[in-house]
Amino acid sequence: MQLILLPKNVLKTSGCLTAALALSLAVTPSALAASFADFVFIVDESGSMYGEHSWLGSMIGNLDASLQAKGLGTGSDLNRYGLVGFGNGYGGNLGRTVPVGGGVFGNASQFANATNSLTTSGYFEDGYSAIDYALNNYSFRNGAAVNFVLITDEDRDIGNSSLNFNNILSGMQAKNALLNVVVNSQMTGSNGQRAIGADAHGNTFMANGQGGFTTNSGGVTGPNYSYDTTKADYVNLAWATGNSTISGAAWDLNMLRAGGNTAKSFTAAFAEIKATEALKQTPHKIPEPASTLGLMALGLIGTSSMLKRKR
Known part of the structure; x- marks a missing residue:
């Protein structure tokens, strides 16, 4: 939270109104950019995804750099x-935490x-359920650029019918x-x-x-191809x-699978574009507890009253 210090003469003449104004200024979200990032990679664990699992481990250093x-x-x-990870079958793994460095989050090396x-034993992949799992089981730091990256070569298998495009987006x-997807979808x-890959702009x-x-x-432009309902x-x-x-942004998984210089270009573009997006993001804000705000208000009002008595 950023506190706004007001001149003494303003406090002396404005009383409780000044306190209310100062309080409102104190809770105004900062317009400053994020200075660090929290990423969650949400990864299909079916048998066809082994190559992407390997790519993640080698790519993460590029992204962090x-x-x-x-x-x-x-x-x-x-x-x-x-x-x-997600995709271990009906009634099973619609989303699970894979520990990083012994915790939920870790550094790039971890x-x-x-x-x-x-794993590569999955066969039923509900990406919406996996995103929902991440939303409900991962906490993000105040001031972080929060990024989700979904990686799958399938469209959505519906494991939780209560989830849909609109409530996942909300x-x-x-x-x-911000969400990026690495999926079976072609773009021209x-x-x-x-x-x-391509973004919405x-x-x-x-x-x-x-x-x-x-x-x-x-x-x-087109014509383009997406696997079933992937787009x-x-x-x-x-x-x-x-x-x-x-x-x-959306990224064409098959360009990564092409290997050679095309795969190198994929990694270079993904790391650079994701870093640029994170730099421009509005930082994540954790709401201040009501009790904290109340104490601040009382303190400001008390300060104003003391200054008035000294006049």
């Missing part, structure tokens, strides 16, 4: 990474080790969380080139043939998170 290069996680508060605990918005840029990210990437701002389930959900400045 990109975040730090932008000033996120360079102070006493490091960037944190959590891991949720996260890389934790990816070795992901849950993410309540946490100021306005230049006719197949994209590594019409930016498409293209492999440059040398392990790097370029950005095209001409929007997503409606996940791509549109990612694109709906964010605001007029930033949005979540």
Whole structure:
């Protein structure tokens, strides 16, 4: 919470009104950018996902380096990474915590080790249930840039029919969380080139043939392909998170699976774009307890009364 100090002459002449004004200013959310990030990776644990599990462990160092290069996680508060696995069958694992460094969150190195605990025995994948699990079982630091990354090659299997696009989106918005998805969905840029990924603002990210990437701002064109309902389930959900400045992005899983320089371009683009998104995010705010606000108000009013008696 940021406190606003007012001049003594203002306090002397305004009394309780000044206290109320000061209190309202004290709880006004800060417009400052986040200085660290909390990421949760939500990962399909079915048999076809082994390659993506390996990629996560090798990619996380790139992401953390990109975040730090932008000033996120360079102070006493490091960037944190959590891991949720999902997909172990009907009535089973709709979402589970994979410990990172012995806890729910850990650093990049601990996260890389934790990816070795992901399984490949699943067959029923409800990404909405897994996102809902993360929303209800992970707590985020005040001032963090909160990011979810869903990784799956399937569309949604409905394991919890009470969950839908709208209430999952609302849950993410309540946490100021941005969603990216790495899914079985093809996107084409306005230049006719197949994209590594794209955001809701019409930016498409293209492999440059040398392990790097370029950005095209001409929007997503077609024809494109998505596995069954993947676009409606996940791509549109990612694109709906964010605001007029930033949005979540969708990434073509099959460009990662292409290997070689294309896969290198995928990793480079993902790490850089995710770090840029996090830098622009509105920080997560934990509401102040009513008791704290009440004590502040009493203190301000008492200070005002004392100053009035001294006049």
